[in-house]
C-alpha cells in the first residue's frame with residue numbers, strides 16, 4: 001500500500017465548520033467570474049472577478065438576466081442544449097460569445113451548475129466563467145497552421161508518412177494514400193522499409209538515429225513489364241510526448257518521417273535512352289554476326305568442292321600428273337582466296353566478364369523487343385525472381401543470346417492466322433543456379449529437331465531468305481561460353497520453351 005493509499009484510508013481529522021462569511025469571501029475573491037442566479041437566470045450575486053471580466057459592477061448587473069452578457073450571435077441551438085442539460089439538473093460547460101459593458105466582445109468559457117434544494121427542485125444556478133479569447137486565438141492559429149501544413153503536404157507531389165516508434169503511421173498525405181492502391185500493399189511505408197532497411201523495426205525502437213537514409217531507390221514491377229521507381233528518404237524527428245506524466249519533464253519519442261517521390265518518368269526516359277543505345281549496339285552486333293555467319297557458311301560450303309578437288313588430285317596424280325598439277329594450282333589459289341575471305345570475317349565482340357544480374361539483362365531485352373512484340377500483338381508475361389544472385393558474364397553476349405530466343409519466339413508466333421500469341425519470361429534461382437525460361441505459344445519444335453536445332457546452319461525455314469538458321473548454334477555457343485546449358489522443351493503455353501541454366505560460380509554445368 002502506498003503512502004497515498006494510507007492517507008486516503010486514514011479517517012480525516014474533524015475540521016472546524018466554515019462560516020458563511022468565509023464562503024462569501026472565498027467566492028468573492030476567487031479568480032473566476034462567479035455569478036449566482038435564480039432558476040430563470042436572473043442574477044442575484046456576482047463576485048469581483050465577474051466585474052473585472054464583464055465591466056459590470058454588482059449594482060449594474062444584479063437583477064438583470066444573464067442574457068445581458070449575450071452578444072446575440074451565439075447559436076440558439078447552443079442555448080437549447082444548455083437549458084436541456086440544466087433542466088435535467090446536469091451541469092453544462094461550453095463557450096459563448098459575450099459582450100462587455102463597454103461593448104467589446106470576448107469568448108467566455110462557462111460552466112453552469114444547478115443548485116438543487118432538499119426537495120430536489122432547482123432553485124438557483126451557479127455560473128463560473130473566464131475570458132478565453134486569447135486561448136481561442138491561439139487554438140485557431142494552431143488549427144489554421146495545421147490546416148495550412150496539411151494542405152501543403154497534401155498538394156505536394158511527394159508521399160509523406162510519419163511513423164511512431166512502433167511503426168504505426170500517425171500522419172500521411174493524399175499521395176501516400178494513392179500508393180496504397182497503386183502498390184496494392186496494406187502499408188507502403190512498411191513495405192518500402194522492409195526492402196530498404198530490413199532491420200528497421202528494431203532500429204526504430206532501439207537506435208533510431210541509425211535509421212535515416214536519403215534517396216534510396218526501389219523498383220516495382222508492373223503488369224506488362226513496365227516498372228515503377230520510387231526514391232525514398234527517411235529521417236528521424238523528435239516528437240514531444242502528449243502524456244500527462246511528461247508534463248514537467250518533456251520527454252520525446254522518435255518519429256520516422258518518410259518521403260517517397262515517384263521518379264518513374266525520369267527513369268523511364270533514362271531506360272528509353274539506354275534501350276535506344278543498346279538497340280543500336282545489338283543491331284550492329286547482329287549485322288556483324290550475320291556477316292560472320294554468312295561468310296562462315298560460304299567457307300564451309302566452298303570447302304566441300306575443294307575437298308573433292310583434293311581427292312581428284314590424289315587420283316589424277318599417277319595417271320595424269322599434268323592435269324593434277326593444274327588442278328593443284330587451282331586448288332592452292334582457291335585456298336588462298338578462302339584464307340583471304342576468312343581473314344575479313346569480322347571478329348566477335350571482345351567483352352570482359354562482369355558481375356551482372358540476369359533480371360536486368362532480360363529487362364533490357366524486353367525493352368528493346370517491345371516494339372516488335374507490340375507490333376506482333378504478343379502478350380508478355382514477365383516473371384522475374386524477386387531476388388536473383390549475381391553471376392559473372394558478358395553483358396552484350398547475354399543480351400544477344402536472350403534477344404535471339406525472344407526473336408525466335410516472335411517469329412514462331414508472328415505468322416498469319418496464328419491466334420494464341422503469348423510469351424512468358426521467367427527467372428528463378430538459388431545460391432548455386434540460375435534458370436531462365438523463354439516460353440512461347442507458337443507451333444513448337446518437333447522432338448526430332450530439338451537436338452539438330454543447335455547444329456550450325458540448321459534451319460527449319462528451308463535455308464532461304466534472311467535466316468540461315470544459325471541463331472540457336474550461336475545461342476548455344478554463348479551459353480557454353482558462360483558454362484551453362486540450354487535445352488528446348490515443350491512449353492506450357494503449347495509452343496517451344498527454351499530453358500537456359502547457369503551456375504552462379506560460372507563453373508561449367
Ligand code: FAD
Pocket residue numbers: 035036037039040041065066067068069070071074079083084087096097098108110112125126127129
Ligand atoms: P432564451 O434562451 O430563450 O432566453 C429567454 C429567457 O428565458 C432568458 O431569460 C433565459 O434565461 C430564460 N430561459 C430560457 N430557457 C429556460 C429554461 N429552460 N429554464 C429557465 N429559464 C430559461 N448566456 C450568455 O449568452 N452569456 C452568458 O454569460 C450566460 N451566462 C449564464 C449564466 C447562468 C448561471 C445561467 C443560468 C444562464 C446563462 N446564460 C448566458 C444563458 C442566458 O440565461 C440566456 O438563456 C441566453 O443568453 C439566451 O437568451 P435569449 O434571451 O437569447 O433567449
